[in-house]
Amino acid sequence: MSDTRKTRVLIIGSGPAGYTAGVYAARAMLDPILVQGIEPGGQLTTTTEVENWPGDTEVQGPDLMTRMEAHATAMGCEVIGDIISEIDFSKRPFVCKSDSGTLYIADAVILATGARAKWLGLPSEEKFKGFGVSACATCDGFFYRGQEIVVIGGGNTAVEEALFLTNFASKVTLIHRRDELRAEAILQDRLFKNPKIEPLWFHTLEEVVGTDSPMGVEAVKVKNVKTDEITEIPCKGVFVAIGHAPANELVKDVLETHMGGYVVTKPDSTATSIPGVFAAGDLTDHIYRQAVTSAGMGCMAALEAERFLAEAE
């Protein structure tokens, strides 16, 4: 028999947006339930140093998220390890079903499902995922001690991944389709000063080349976007860091989205097109996509949910 849990506010997601919403909703005496999803702690658990979280000159991403969870729990937010698989927002109270079979019945919902890594979509990338192709240097970098590695992308993630991977790799080639990075200046400065990192400008990944038995990567074929010339770079690891897309699977058919799937919220608000459903963090933010902005939106969502419930009741 399935379990049923009733709550005034259900928070879906355990990144900075979700946990901050948990702190605020709990302090508003709303007895919130927060469902963590497949990645407890969210994207910051896949990185190392975070240097732009106010109050901490430097903090490890996983530590910060453990502290946020403890903070939400201490304030009275119930944190549950489960994954929401279906939602019914057609009437209030809202019903959300989880992988464990639990039905969560909520007067208001805060969506904070964040974003997930994008992939290039190459068949060879798919084939070698988990066998030399990765989107998480913190998770997999250790496997490439003394090896040559390539990183694809030119944003903050790609540069951070490249820098982190120099802790293990003998050489890191950063492959970027332009000759300009969009990563912030301080990261670019560190990248260019690092003797283990070699940027390869105006190139795209064409194919991951490897062996079937044992499964493993041996090289990448890259294309010069100006000349179309294909060259091969020997490497054992390929880290794809070309950005993130909003995790909107639960709501993309019921809520308005824009700019590639980000949930639309009302101006200066986290209210979505359904009264009582709020969205916060990277799920709705195609511009800033930072921990601190996500946390800020989590705060807004909880305050708005509190106001909504007070008016509704």
Ligand code: FAD
């Ligand atoms: P996320 O952190 O993406 O968390 C989403 C949560 O939703 C996860 O817990 C997931 O399990 C949950 N979820 C998803 N689907 C479901 C479901 N169906 N049911 C239940 N739960 C679900 N930002 C900075 O400010 N500073 C940095 O130094 C920094 N470094 C970064 C390094 C890397 C490698 C990456 C990838 C990002 C980095 N960012 C950094 C960006 C930052 O991590 C994000 O902006 C922030 O984590 C977004 O928070 P969020 O709460 O919106 O969602």
Ligand code: NAP
């Ligand atoms: P991003 O900023 O969107 O950068 C993606 C990079 O991948 C860009 O350089 C882009 O190239 C390249 N790219 C995209 N699609 C590609 C394709 N199909 N083929 C080849 N290259 C492709 O993504 P991100 O670096 O993951 O960052 C996401 C957000 O998280 C940002 O807001 C970022 O600030 C934040 N973040 C912050 C930190 C930090 O504060 N330290 C760390 C990590 C992430 P073009 O440049 O040519 O478009």
